[in-house]
Amino acid sequence: MRSLLAALALLALAGACRAADTWALERWTPPFDYRGTPSEIAYQPLEKARKRWRICASYPHLKDSYWLSVNYGMVRHARKLGIALEIVEAGGYPNLDKQKAQIAGCAKSADALIVGAVSYDGLTPLLVTLSKRMPVIAAVNDIDSAGVVAKSGVSWISMGEAIGHYFAALHPKGSAKVRVAWFPGPKGAGWVGFVEEGFQRGIAGSSAEIVSVKWGDTGFEDQLLLLEDLLEQHPDVDYIIGSAVTADAAVSLLRAKNLTGRIGVLADYFTHGTYRAIKRGKVIAAPTDLPVVQGELAIDQAVRALEGTLAVSHAGPAIRIIDGNNINATDINDSLAPASFKPTFKVE
Template structure:
């Protein structure tokens, strides 16, 4: 792992200061422009970005069939991605079939699902990967027959035609900066229990780097680390394990399901004095921030990312792919800002159910 630098902290601070300029992101179903950040070097999350008013296609040239792979549907984050993809597929007039691997440990299952997409004759593959490079041999082979679009999770560049995502280092940095601003260097030290996610998942290494870099200039110190899959049940066990030890940390920081579970666990233990920060947004995290139970969470606008991945896939099939790597600007949401950020580009409707297959209208 590369040691985070002070430059990363400074650059990240500028990024988040500027992110308010992009707070009016809208994932409208009409083909209206989307406000995105485009990477100057595709497939390189560390490359500079520039803002773009991105005009999506009006309609697909044919009713293409997409195949979509998710790591899981254990939390509402991926449900929100699914909502964006389903809406964009409907708008463009394409169909899709969705498979979910059931969790980040299931690399072999996701490889089998990718092969099933080929066997079914899909026109393009969209993948939210369970592993940064574990899919590379399969995807490199599949890319010879169809475009492969990466969605949300970071992935090795081999075989990838385009990428709809945000840098997960910056998501981790956003969570870290939320604490660093509360506890600047020289103030009284505070302890943090850190729940970065499942070991081996591509995004976890990057979110961990960003989080640690952002904390480096503060009085907050990571005193406990617990890795585990992002299902709520697993996160409950990890939190309980931390709280069985002494002394208790001042903060619990980690994934959306961790933050969701922490609210109820701390309430049951009568410990509302322990702060909670999430490193991404879900429906329950949104409610927790609204009620003052969760201090902060960055939004990477997963609904919009889902739309962008589908739109990029159609462009790739039709030979119209000009932008190969883009995503929304990250916005950190707090109780003070939660009513002003674009929740529609972040969260699926409350009554939305997963869509596993869709045929063109």
Template sequence: MTYQPLTTASKPWKICSVYPHLKDSYWLSVNYGMVEHAKKLGVELKVLEAGGYPHLEKQQTQIKDCHQWGADAIILGTVDSTAYQGILSQLTGEIPVFATINDIDVTDPDIRKNITAKVGVDWYEMGQAAGEFLAKRHPRGSGVVNIAWLPGPSQRGGTKPVTQGFLDAVKDSDINIIKTMWADNSKELQRNLIQKLFASGQHLDYIVGGAVAAEVAISELRSNHKSDDISIVSTYLSHGVYRGLRRGKILFAPTDKMAQQAMLSLDQAVRHLEDKPIERDLSPKIEWLTPTHLPKDVIADSLSPAEFRPAFSVYNHKVRR
């Protein structure tokens, strides 16, 4: 994707951004991309986070808070693609809304009317990427391999499209899914799933799943002396997955360049406010990462630097703590 981001804003617009949570390195990297661009442009940025995908009411209250704060634009990482059907305009009034990262149901008339532009990758394609990687390694007739599929929470985020993309990609290969296990993206819950998996005694060749499952799998395989027998594939990138790729402990992860997506959302908002040309639907190219292919520019577009801490306010080119 060739895109020229703005280098400055004509005035310190008030941009209010609402995230589902800031509990993992994915949304921390989103925060980083947005905060850096706000500092560069000189706009005012307020960040609110709902504390998790089940917290729809809290997120709705936060959108009202953006309105009361006097936001010129709202950037919404929704907790649920359909939750705002028929009600978005009641929360936002006349303020333009920019959907970021998570899909929102633009077939709903009220949502369609209020979403000015969006940035996001189809999570079906993230699952598909992981599936294609494995299907290429194990084509039909090469010998059946058993995998456990641990995509994350069953209800929220992109796990359903990820699962569909993965299943579609492996259906004509020798990949045999022997177990599908759902749980929220906490290390403890994902660790429990992997321990149950080992306790079942089933023969396994791969653990494939979300970044949290992939990260936890590294230490669980090591402590159970299975690192040489079972390989790990992740459906998205995190700091822990990146470390795993660098050390050869994880074979593959796609990245949707979340820091870049956040920068693009802020850029869309400022372009709209300044009546500049705007692309209304932006989607970075999904990159395949392996231990031997970790391009520096792709990692920089994806992950926050190690020293970055969550930031909730940018004013006059600086983070306010």
């Protein structure tokens, strides 16, 4: 068990994601298929765009710091390249119609579209139509590939599997049973089915008994209500595992109920909140998929698609586990936006 935990921890220490002029990424072959084979590449981002392109980027929301970090990466790279960027956000995963309307409006004056979708296939007809006059790039959340020329993202199967394997190292099969509540996220979102698949695969080697599964939007209040229901139904639960927002809400609720330390908390992605909670020992671990870099890469792919130089159509950073053993030795600049950064909706 210790050797596996050590190996997982070392992933977070294995070099910086970026050198001075390259990004260390994983490229997917065949593209657009996370069940394919990733290979390590040294990706050289653009230094300047050939003209002041206009990019529209649509997010599911900006309710947590994960998408704020994606926002930071996009804004930083757009400014570096000298392009214009307009950002819209749908306000949450239930808001498919709102995202459609936002994209339709924003795309009217854009040369390319980047979309972090609220639904795996709910946007497909619109994106296919828009792709006839502009490149469409999928960022972070996986979507149906129809009409899409590039994807910046990681395998959310691997994200779920990473935290599942980490848990299995803590409680391997054959050890004492532990009661686990699992919070996958909102049904229908492009990442949730995949993280669910990976988590179940990873945790299969553990002694976990899943006593409750709670689906819901990744807003703090939504997750807090689900957690309160959980503790009423299963006050003897041993672990809560779910989104970074689930972890944030769990830390607050467990503190209020004097349950901190009795119930363990793990997250299946990494944000400012999980960073602070891991440092304080309130959250055990979380995988990071370097959302800052994913945002930068999506911008780079969009500009390359416009300029006819797109050679890497599907790539993303390697996933790393962050826990209390390595957090103080881990460079988090590619995972988290600076504390001073505020949501930015336009780069002129």
